[in-house]
Amino acid sequence: MxxxxxxxxxxxxxxxxxxxxxxxxxxxxxxxxxxxxxxxxxxxxxxxxxxxxxxxxxxxxxxxxxxxxxxxxxxxxxxxxxxxxxxxxxxxxxxxxxxxxxxxxxxAVQANALPVAEYTIATILLAGKDAFGLRERFRAEHVYPAPAQYARVGNLGRRIGVIGASRVGRRVLHLLRAFDLSVTLYDPYVSETEAASLGVMPLPLDELLRTSDIVSLHAPDIPQTYRMLDRERLALIPDGGVLINTSRGALIDPEALTEELVSGRIGAVLDVTEPEPLPADSPLYQLPNVFLTPHIAGSLxxxxxxxxxxxxxxxxxxxxxxxxxxxxxxxxxxxxx
Incomplete structure (x- = not known):
């Protein structure tokens, strides 16, 4: 034949x-x-x-x-x-x-989700240790911090809020199981039963923001999620909290985010922004509480x-x-x- x-x-x-x-x-x-x-x-x-x-x-x-x-x-x-x-x-x-x-x-979106999740896990753990802020202070002062400056540092029981059980979000949730963290999820399409199978507690978005030390954004860029983190919702993140975005810049109000970050009230790890890249005069390039990367979380x-x-x-x-x-x-x- x-x-x-x-x-x-x-x-x-x-x-x-x-x-x-x-x-x-x-x-x-x-x-x-x-x-x-x-x-x-x-x-x-x-x-x-x-x-x-x-x-x-x-x-x-x-x-x-x-x-x-x-x-x-x-x-x-x-x-x-x-x-x-x-x-x-x-x-x-x-x-x-x-x-x-x-x-x-x-x-190949599933294959591309893995490096994004790996990047996210790395930044969650580093943010929990305040590695980004301590590095900036160490560079400026050239001395070890006083013990009192470590009072809020550490990943034991750190409260992590994940927004979006996307492919990346689910991979992040799976990888987070290996650590001693408290993880919650907001996703309107995920039931309580499914959230339990993912090993997380489901919460309304506003409550998740209010109760998380670190918020990681993994929602899709669709009309319903445009500017989902507006000025009012960004204000819900506790003082000293960290926002991680490896999704899309359009999900966050850029002016409100810049104001929050310039004030120093919260920190951020931003692999995506709006616009992308940011203009050369953006203050986010220089802020010590912002870790900015050039869209590298995905496959490279x-x-x-x-x-x-x-x-x-x-x-x-x-x-x-x-x-x-x-x-x-x-x-x-x-x-x-």
Missing amino acids: PIPPLPPALFAMNPVHLPEIFPPRLMARLKELVRIDSTLAVQDFTAPAARAALAEAEVLITGWGCPHIGEAALATAPRLRTVLHAAGSVRSLLGEGFWERGLTASS GNELERLGRTVVNELERLATGLPPAHRVHRTDLATSA
Whole structure:
């Protein structure tokens, strides 16, 4: 019996990411599953080479830098069956026509959640030790703090409030179980029974903010969460509390947050901001109570290979007639990132 031909596929992403997402051994595995030109990664579906490849492609392997897959692109891709996204959210990537045609999408959002959760856990523990503030004082004064300055330092029973049981939020909750912390959760879509299975106490948002030493934000960027931490809610965080944001800057009122941080009443660990990046004259760059990083919590460097592995694993499932393990459904997009 003749071996059936491999399905044709096309990369649609910024080509700078290809070598890290699909290093040589993983690219070799990929080419055992699809027929693909590893030298072609398109960022413009109207380019002649892209149009020719799209006309044949059954699988589109997408990533950061992929153009929107709307009606025009779909019209040139009559054989397309599946989009495998080697990154996170596909909300802005896929147009309505994609879902109307009944096509299948899969995302590596679960793989990307792990490094974000790891970053979050690291910053929670460091914030609990006041490592960021003590480092700044040590740099300025060059002496060890007096014992009295350690009175509020430590992670024994530290109260952690997690906002959002997203993929990242759930991974954070799982990792937090290894530590002697008191953890609460706000998520309007999680029942008390499910919260118990996650090992946390569910609380209304305002109560969580009032009772947490450290607040970690993991809600999706959807209309319902826009500015969910406004001036009134930021004021609920106790004096000396720390706000960690690895989600999206739009979830917090930036002016109110800046005022709170400039006052020194609370601290923050911000991997995302609004705007992003902050303007050069933003006071947040210089504040000793702010730990600011350039959107590094998600997959970077050698972590990108996890995203490629997810795509290859999905192709292996499809080749054996199984559905994608990380399929995205249209209904998911209303409440997920």
